[in-house]
Amino acid sequence: MSDLFPATGGTYLDQDAYIADFDRRFWRTDAEGFWKLERMQSYDEGDFPSWQALRHGDWDQSLRLIEELRPEYEEHYGKIAAAGFAMHRVRVVETPLIPYIQWELTILHTKFGYGERVNVLDAAEVAGEETEGPLPELCVMGTDAVYVLDYSPADEPNGAVRHTDPATVTRARTFIQRLYAAGEALDTYFPREVAGLPAPRGL
Template sequence: MADLLPASGGTRLDQGAYIDDFGRRFWRTGGSGFWKLERMQGYDEGDFASWRALVRGDWEESLRLIEELRPEFEEYYGKIAASGFALHRVRIVERPLVPYIQWELNLLRLKREYGERVSVVDAVEVAPYEDRGPLPELCVLGSEAVYVLDYTSSGVPDGAVRHTDPAVVRQARELVQRLHSDGKDLESYFRREVAGLAAPRGK
């Protein structure tokens, strides 16, 4: 992990600047694809309706609201496909699954139906990379940029550090690609580990 990203450098962006910068670059991601690494076991999803239902303990409503996203996802992922690139995500999970992860895997399962390529990796499998702490939250936009995402202690998005050095971007992308290749396909993982779980309580 020590040689994945430089100890200094990059450009620190607050949340607003990160959203703007990401939005400008995303649609020119290109054939190398979008690669995301999720390591934390929970985030504050703000006013996202399905997550809010989870927080208040209404699991059935939370799942219903996920299903309502189908038209939005069909349009969004169709636009991505037309732009010539694909979305890949590595979701690292710890056991036992916390409510957030159980909820997110249901959401990601729907995204997978519309083209997002999701791979699940057990946390024990990334231990060799974490001798100095957990892997960072990463978003890699093709060969153009990698964002190291920051969050507050309560999981609220708090900006990012952007790196555009080609060697740094390549190293980050290759790490996420390697984990993605080594992980389990979401659908098979979901059927085995998630489908039979009782409704979670809380977030």
């Protein structure tokens, strides 16, 4: 979005460099918190076991593998709380929900129980923001940096552009916070819109 990011500036990072930079900055996130905006309706999750099970049509196994992640999530979000910041996510969804979104919201509902603050926003609610194309995929690290994430045509992670200019970071964080405030908390959305859906048959 042209009003969020300057025409010039930012540093392109390939995927390996982005992951390294993200990991380095994540645990330095200040009290403003971590804010993420997800707009795409599917991503290539690589060799993530639960996603692979979904791809192959084994929904029961996909759910079992999510359950197995609970100790890992409990530890991770405990460390985040101890570090003094919170994670917030805006998940834009198109309806009817496709299998990927059904699967992701199931994982996010598990994470919600351990402290990640997830709000869901229907795509119709952001249509006015998308006159120049779909909203970007964003991660904001407190007051430190914002990443504009890039993906290949096959929905594979493909690096990011990092902005560290304080005004740009503030604009991006404020934008996500506005969308977050317009969304619905996942703990009320999930039981009504996701829990009763039939098992997806793969991707």
